[in-house]
Amino acid sequence: MEADELLLLVASGNQKAFEDLYGLVSGPVFGLVRRVVRDPAQSEEVAQEVLLELWRSAAKFDPGRGSAMSWILTLAHRRAVDRVRSARAAGEREQREALRANQPAFDHVTEEVEAGLERELVRRCLDRLTVLQRQSVTLAYYEGYTYREVAERLSLPLGTVKTRMRDGLTRMRECLGGVA
Amino acid sequence: MSLFRREDLHSLAAPYALDALEPPERVRFEKHLKGCDRCAAEVRALSEDAVRLAWSAATPAPAALRDRVMAAVRTTPQDPAPQDTARAPARARATQLPPHVWGTQPPPRQRERRRIPLFVPFATATAAAALVVASLFAVQANRTQDELTAERDRSREIAHVLAAPDARASSGRDGRGRTIGVIASATEGSAVVTLGGYGDPSGGRVHQLWLMRPGAQPRSLGLFESDTPLVATGLGTSATSLAVTVEPAGGSPQPTTQPIVQLALKSVGFGE
Structure with a gap:
């Protein structure tokens, strides 16, 4: 069964369906959270919160508004970003600087070497963006920066960053095409 | 009045899809989305693009995580489905709203007292399932007694289907x-x-x-x-x-x- 169907069953309290759903989504959820949060222990913590939230809030899923996978990953991303931002706001500057030193935004994409068709495809498509489009998209999505912060880091006007983000995503869509 | 002109708000669709807005902006933009079909459609498409980025990061989760989550699930009660009264007015447009809107901003929980008794006779799991189905649909707040009776009968039938072991x-x-x-x-x-x-x-x-x-x-x-x-x-x-x-x-x-x-x-x- 697909995530959409499973989530509907989970919403009715079906634990077996939740186990199946876990099998389907734990990899994408954990991978995304790990990518954004970085710290292994914190990543596990956030991933656990997200997965448990799927169980608790499954009834909020409305298939009329998008696919289950999209709902789940959007939720995971939001939680991961919240964690990263509160860590930053809490003044963990050192950690931030260390992260920045370890993970320069520029070549972030090409650091990903693990195989995987989707990963490979997305990477190839990211590589086809202009540098500014790619940086705008990945700094926001994978590193949890707000577009204002992205503008600061890249020394670009706000409007430019917003445009680059949109163009970047749109070009990704064209590049990825119908391959779902 | 809003600090943002309309065209400024439109341009926030991409940052919003990337979760790159600050909380106050996010709230303001979500408000704007409710009345802007064009932005809602755009955000929806852009959000799907962003989800592709998420997919590419997939990596197997540690086995210990599974054990902890499953253990927690056994003892964690589920939230009830959001009540329809809160969502009904936005329903026509809702199909175009992105997951963000409902993932992070649960609709205000307005209890509609008349609906509760409909589900009391059923076992808890069944009642939850019936609520789930009911929540998929717009239910208008104002109903006549006949409509309520019809709805109750329908709810029974629905619960009956959902309760079947092979549902x-x-x-x-x-x-x-x-x-x-x-x-x-x-x-x-x-x-x-x-x-x-x-x-x-x-x-x-x-x-x-x-x-x-x-x-x-x-x-x-x-x-x-x-x-x-x-x-x-x-x-x-x-x-x-x-x-x-x-x-x-x-x-x-x-x-x-x-x-x-x-x-x-x-x-x-x-x-x-």
């Missing part, structure tokens, strides 16, 4: 985000069918549900009233798919138009 769910979505959902039990020969986002056809016409079988005429399973679920009974195991057509008021003996949506029943245990 399975399936759903389909067209390119415009409109959905058909079915929860069916092959042993009961019944199904709960729901439409989302289609609205009411113009000119007093109706959405009619048909059972499609190989080598037989389509059989009418009833008319949809707005977005309320339709309970179809007497489905033989040979049933292969369901179809919905737009028909003149009162429905037709046989379909007179092409189906606007069709859903195969194989995945829910029929036609095997």
Whole structure:
């Protein structure tokens, strides 16, 4: 069964369906959270919160508004970003600087070497963006920066960053095409 | 007045899809989305793009995580489905709203007292399931007693289907985000069918549900009233798919138009 169907069953309290759903989504959820949060222990913590939230809030899923996978990953991303931002706001500057030193935004994409068709495809498509489009998209999505912060880091006007983000995503869509 | 001009708000669609807005901006933009179909459609598309980025980061989760989550699930109660009264007014547009809106901003919980007793007679899990189905549809706040009675009967029928041990769910979505959902039990020969986002056809016409079988005429399973679920009974195991057509008021003996949506029943245990 697909995530959409499973989530509907989970919403009715079906634990077996939740186990199946876990099998389907734990990899994408954990991978995304790990990518954004970085710290292994914190990543596990956030991933656990997200997965448990799927169980608790499954009834909020409305298939009329998008696919289950999209709902789940959007939720995971939001939680991961919240964690990263509160860590930053809490003044963990050192950690931030260390992260920045370890993970320069520029070549972030090409650091990903693990195989995987989707990963490979997305990477190839990211590589086809202009540098500014790619940086705008990945700094926001994978590193949890707000577009204002992205503008600061890249020394670009706000409007430019917003445009680059949109163009970047749109070009990704064209590049990825119908391959779902 | 808003600090942002309209065109400024429009331009926030991409940062919003990337979760790159600061909380106050996010709130303001979500407010704006509710009244802006164009932005909602755009955000939805951009959010799907962003989800592709998420996919590419997938990596196996540690085994210990699974144990902890499963242990927690066994002791964690589930939240009830959001009540429909809070969502109904936005329903027509809701099909285009992105997951963000409902993932992070649960609708205000407005208890609609009249609805509660409908579900009391059922076992907890069943009641939850019935709420789930009910939550898929717009339910108007104001109902007459007859409508309430009809709804209660329908809720019983729905709960009956959901309670079947072999109840399975399936759903389909067209390119415009409109959905058909079915929860069916092959042993009961019944199904709960729901439409989302289609609205009411113009000119007093109706959405009619048909059972499609190989080598037989389509059989009418009833008319949809707005977005309320339709309970179809007497489905033989040979049933292969369901179809919905737009028909003149009162429905037709046989379909007179092409189906606007069709859903195969194989995945829910029929036609095997």
